[in-house]
Amino acid sequence: MTTVTGSCHCGAVGFEMAFGGPIETSRCSCSICRKARFWKTVVPADAFTLLCGENALRSYRFGSGSIDHRFCAGCGVKLFGTVQLEGTAFVAVSALPRPRPRDSGRPDHAP
Numbered sequence: 001m002t003t004v005t006g007s008c009h010c011g012a013v014g015f016e017m018a019f020g021g022p023i024e025t026s027r028c029s030c031s032i033c034r035k036a037r038f039w040k041t042v043v044p045a046d047a048f049t050l051l052c053g054e055n056a057l058r059s060y061r062f063g064s065g066s067i068d069h070r071f072c073a074g075c076g077v078k079l080f081g082t083v084q085l086e087g088t089a090f091v092a093v094s095a096l097p098r099p100r101p102r103d104s105g106r107p108d109h110a111p
């Protein structure tokens with residue numbers, strides 16, 4: 001098992017994520033993630049740990065409200081979220097340290 005840490009741009013929010021193999025990623029195509037160009041990886045919810053910044057985090061839900069999109073109120077970076085029914089957490093690849101995992105999802109044709 002490998003653990004990586006990630007953070008938002010201003011550094012208020014930090015987290016760690018554990019994974020057992022190559023990090024699979026994809027570009028989410030839901031309505032909010034298309035607008036935010038969100039590139040994610042998905043892990044079991046218990047593999048994700050918030051290290052700091054709970055007070056800086058804000059939540060955004062829409063539709064059925066079953067998905068909790070979390071972002072930093074200080075810098076606005078969308079970092080992660082949870083899908084309660086699936087017991088998973090999705091994490092922004094952009095919040096992980098470099099080198100970042102390769103994009104194994106569909107190609108992004110936007111400029």
Ligand SMILES: [Zn+2]
Nearest residue numbers: 008010072075
């Ligand atoms: Zn921040």
